[in-house]
Amino acid sequence: MRLLYNFAIRAYLFITGIAGMFNPKARLFNRGQKGLLESIRSCVKTESPIIWVHCSSVGEFEQARPIIEWYKRERSRYRILLTFFSPSGYELRKNYNLADWVFYLPIDTTSNARAFLDHVKPVKAIFIKYEFWYNYLHELNARNIETYIVAAIFRPSQMFFKSYGGFFRKMLCNYTTLFVQDNQSASLLKGIGITENVRICGDTRFDRVYQITHSSASFPYIELFAKDHFTMVAGSSWAPDEEIMAKVLKNFPRTKLVIAPHEIGKERIESVVKCFEGYKVIRFSEINAKYGESAGKDISTLPDSLKRLLQESNVLVIDCIGILSSIYKYGKIAYIGGGFGVGIHNILEAATYGLPVVFGPNYMKFKEAVDLLELGGAKSIKNATEFYSFISTLSNVPSELQKRGEISSGYVRQNLGATEKIVSVMEKV
Incomplete structure (x- = not known):
């Protein structure tokens, strides 16, 4: 052998x-x-x-x-x-x-x-x-x-x-x-x-x-983008995840999306932007290229033109690596990609910030996903209809959003x- x-x-x-x-x-x-x-x-x-x-x-x-x-x-x-x-x-x-x-x-x-x-x-x-x-x-x-x-x-x-x-x-x-x-x-x-x-x-x-929750970097322009909205952070997404999100989020005009695709090659990012045609989409790299250091260290120092751009946009594409774990804190809910492919990616980076997490049906190999589903801190969806129902509940019932978020963060603390x-x-x- x-x-x-x-x-x-x-x-x-x-x-x-x-x-x-x-x-x-x-x-x-x-x-x-x-x-x-x-x-x-x-x-x-x-x-x-x-x-x-x-x-x-x-x-x-x-x-x-x-x-x-x-x-x-x-x-x-x-x-x-x-x-x-x-x-x-x-x-x-x-x-x-x-x-x-x-x-x-x-x-x-x-x-x-x-x-x-x-x-x-x-x-x-x-x-x-x-x-x-x-x-x-x-x-x-x-x-x-x-x-x-x-x-x-x-x-x-x-x-x-x-x-x-x-x-x-x-x-x-x-x-x-x-x-x-x-x-x-x-x-x-x-x-x-x-x-x-x-x-x-x-x-x-x-x-x-x-x-990470005690040492994560701050991004004031992401903070302003998400402020006063029901913002979803989608981490490590793939095309099937994006198609569902694009189909459903048009029904929630007050909802914003920060999306970090699993792969960030030029063609891949262009396909993400195309998927969200009809939305006002901006890219993280474009903000950095145009504003650079002038983006400031907190919201109050952001240029007025950048503030307007962020407030008018409803999809922010994170086309760089290494910052996803630090930006979940700007969301109300997290969508974790991969569940319509070989398997979901890391849900704990979102759960530790007290976000309910949602993902596709291929999650059984991940103990933390099974646990959070049983506890109520997570939701697995099979299609856009189920996703719509889940978003509708959490965006309209604050107590349900809070309860599920507390379950998520509590689960992380209990397993330290x-x-x-x-x-x-x-x-x-």
Whole structure:
């Protein structure tokens, strides 16, 4: 089975090599793998102990971040090596200032795993959520290096729990501790004989999003745009989400929309603007380009022409990255994209500000979405009619809006503390 796994890894590398001729993300991945081990050897030089943290992409990075910050604050003797598998994660966070080095993960072959660990020599390896790489895990175990998986979620459909899943179950035996999010995950692991090194600690994202509410950036022009209106903030939207919003919001003339598409390429942003034909649409980048620093630090300093533009517009497109988690605070309700595709994006960034959240039908893989639906802080919709009904209720019944918002923020507060639980085990404090 190991031979088949290694063949599959090399086949994946071959396929991405071909895909790179047509696909920008594949091209970035290929470029990132080229000369990667040599770059690591030339850059990673220190006498200090190294903690290696590996994330697949941006979402997993947000789960890793509270742990990285804890180590930098409380155990500053460690150096942090951060790796990503996906181009989207690496490109967005390659300049993260609390990591001493940021790289792509060398593809999981036996030779790469050995060469990587021979040079880096980490004292701890921390994988986030779904990262199971056989050769790295095997080599870490062979070298007696502390190895953890954080915020893991396990489901019966995963290969670990199938009759043919012996090879994959062996991977799990390489972890020093598996920090899982819920009781179901722990029960599944118990069913395959993994019990003593399992800890139910929750999800570190709760700590991260709660932290954001106390340190988020301010955007006075977004504040003025949203002021005195029933404003919805749509995060990480895709075309099916936008079509529903465009169809429904025309029935609510007092409602405004701040929308941050999941992808922000030129063609993608133009398609968003086109979707909202008939609305007065402005782009975040246009405000920055035209007004720049003159946009001011609070509403009172905004130029009159900008004030008029913001007050007259009803859709603001966020065509940049990195600010979504800071702008939910300007909304009354949040729409989280992805539910009509492969799955929803982060709902906790909105919930922590006390916003009811709405999303499409593909949410079952996300524990926080299931929880909030049961509690009443969230609503899943299948079509524009259901969306219309939900918006109508919340915009016309303030008490319902407040109740659902309090449920959302309360849910985040009740689930704080995963970071402290995890590091207390790692550091045995």
